[in-house]
Amino acid sequence: MSASSQTISLRLFGAGGAFSRRYGTTCSMVTLRDGKRWLIDCGRQAPDQLYAAGYAWHDIHGQIITHCHGDHVFGLEDFAFVRYFETHAEVMASSRGGPLPKYVSHSAVRDEVWETLAPSLRYVQDGRGNLRSGTLQHFFQVIPPAAVEPPRKNPWNHAEAFEVDGLRVVTRENEHVPGKPSCALELHVGEDPRDPRIAWWSGDGVVDPAFLHSIEPRTSIFFHDCTFIDYPGQVHGFFDRLEALPEAVRRKLVIMHHEDNLELYRPRVEAAGFRIALPGHVFDLVAGQQML
Numbered sequence: 031m032s033a034s035s036q037t038i039s040l041r042l043f044g045a046g047g048a049f050s051r052r053y054g055t056t057c058s059m060v061t062l063r064d065g066k067r068w069l070i071d072c073g074r075q076a077p078d079q080l081y082a083a084g085y086a087w088h089d090i091h092g093q094i095i096t097h098c099h100g101d102h103v104f105g106l107e108d109f110a111f112v113r114y115f116e117t118h119a120e121v122m123a124s125s126r127g128g129p130l131p132k133y134v135s136h137s138a139v140r141d142e143v144w145e146t147l148a149p150s151l152r153y154v155q156d157g158r159g160n161l162r163s164g165t166l167q168h169f170f171q172v173i174p175p176a177a178v179e180p181p182r183k184n185p186w187n188h189a190e191a192f193e194v195d196g197l198r199v200v201t202r203e204n205e206h207v208p209g210k211p212s213c214a215l216e217l218h219v220g221e222d223p224r225d226p227r228i229a230w231w232s233g234d235g236v237v238d239p240a241f242l243h244s245i246e247p248r249t250s251i252f253f254h255d256c257t258f259i260d261y262p263g264q265v266h267g268f269f270d271r272l273e274a275l276p277e278a279v280r281r282k283l284v285i286m287h288h289e290d291n292l293e294l295y296r297p298r299v300e301a302a303g304f305r306i307a308l309p310g311h312v313f314d315l316v317a318g319q320q321m322l
């Protein structure tokens with residue numbers, strides 16, 4: 031565990047979109063003030079991204095998931111199995127009594143995550159002959175929300191808030207694929223619990239200018255997924271819509287989850303005042319500045 035630091039940082043392992051080969055699928059590591067490491071999403075390339083960056087699953091305290099698409103969750107099976115079966119350094123395998131990694135997501139997202147993982151993870155015996163009794167709780171300590179905001183358009187809660195081991199995060203539904211549970215994240219970055227400052231992470235979703243504008247005064251940094259393709263039935267942050275955001279939002283905004291032809295658009299991206307996230311970049315979530 032690293033020494034404590036005065037800030038909360040976010041390091042991108044993968045910064046590309048769903049089909050990116052050059053920038054990798056989504057997985058980022060948030061390091062809290064006490065040195066605990068949490069992952070935001072765990073895409074299909076996450077096991078190799080962590081390894082390449084010099085980390086093991088046993089270095090990770092917890093996992094946050096925004097929504098259930100392969101570029102965000104297909105690394106989870108590897109995470110679950112390795113922690114369950116393998117002992118690494120002083121961290122015992124969870125099947126032998128070692129600590130479970132923590133798991134945070136909106137409950138509607140969690141249900142879909144389990145649908146994805148169940149065909150691999152449910153084969154845990156319960157001692158009474160049931161060969162399929164595995165649950166997400168066998169592999170992760172699933173954190174319940176500390177507070178919820180009731181449903182609006184969809185049948186699930188509009189937002190669920192979590193407070194665990196120094197992490198304070200709100201998972202709030204965003205507009206991604208219609209009818210599909212998906213959330214943006216509001217990571218509380220102030221040292222004082224009354225400090226409303228957040229770092230905002232879009233997950234995957236379309237641009238919501240009114241909402242982004244409304245939270246800008248208390249937001250130190252925005253990370254927004256970005257596409258340069260005007261797909262019919264757009265489900266991502268179309269760049270033309272990001273470009274039209276108020277300047278106060280744009281100068282705090284980092285684009286991520288972008289396509290491999292990003293460099294074609296760099297002049298336009300930088301002219302609008304955005305920063306670009308690439309694999310290996312590290313951001314100070316309190317100051318809103320890039321560190322590496």
Ligand SMILES: [Zn+2]
Binds near residue numbers: 056099102287
């Ligand atoms: Zn995605």
Ligand SMILES: [Zn+2]
Binds near residue numbers: 099206234
């Ligand atoms: Zn998605």
